[in-house]
Amino acid sequence: MATISAVSALVPRLEGKVALITGAARGLGESIARMFARHGAKVVIADILDDLGQSVCEDMGLEVASFIHCDMSIESDTKNAVNATVDKHRKLDIMVNNAGILDSPKPSIIDNDASDFERVIKVNLTVLVGDFSSNGLR
Numbered sequence: 454m455a456t457i458s459a460v461s462a463l464v465p466r467l468e469g470k471v472a473l474i475t476g477a478a479r480g481l482g483e484s485i486a487r488m489f490a491r492h493g494a495k496v497v498i499a500d501i502l503d504d505l506g507q508s509v510c511e512d513m514g515l516e517v518a519s520f521i522h523c524d525m526s527i528e529s530d531t532k533n534a535v536n537a538t539v540d541k542h543r544k545l546d547i548m549v550n551n552a553g554i555l556d557s558p559k560p561s562i563i564d565n566d567a568s569d570f571e572r573v574i575k576v577n578l579t580v581l582v583g584d585f586s587s588n589g590l591r
């Protein structure tokens with residue numbers, strides 16, 4: 454059994470696939486991006502940390518990874534990320550809605566602010582939605 458899983462870990466399982474991953478400039482998203490690339494996928498990292506995201510792509514190799522600025526709380530950013538990925542690669546196979554934030558800790562419940570709450574909800578629950586109308590793929 455161990456031999457089978459060791460072999461399957463070496464066999465590229467995402468050859469030819471294109472993946473768009475949010476929040477992949479660091480943390481779990483970065484690990485997902487690196488794992489996908491190791492399995493043969495081209496990855497697009499979408500994040501608000503431009504410098505970090507770009508340097509992760511450079512480290513991975515610009516032939517396999519590219520960066521796009523995308524704030525998941527801004528709908529036009531999410532559409533732009535999808536469209537830019539499809540424009541670049543002419544397809545999109547996998548979308549990983551990984552980006553997520555925590556609200557800053559408040560000492561008292563009455564310090565909670567509606568706009569902070571709404572931002573957390575937006576970033577954590579907004580999903581990338583395909584908008585392929587402008588690039589001729591639909």
Ligand SMILES: NC(=O)c1ccc[n+]([C@@H]2O[C@H](COP(=O)([O-])OP(=O)(O)OC[C@H]3O[C@@H](n4cnc5c(N)ncnc54)[C@H](O)[C@@H]3O)[C@@H](O)[C@H]2O)c1
Pocket residue numbers: 475476477478479480481482499500501502523524525526551552553554576
């Ligand atoms: N780390 C854990 O133990 C754990 C456990 C359960 C779930 N998760 C979830 O996994 C995901 C990743 O967690 P992590 O620990 O790697 O977090 P992290 O904070 O290390 O990374 C989050 C990434 O999301 C990006 N991001 C933040 N706001 C964004 C926005 N508005 N638009 C686009 N990108 C944005 C950040 O810049 C960062 O690169 C989160 O959704 C988190 O809730 C993590």
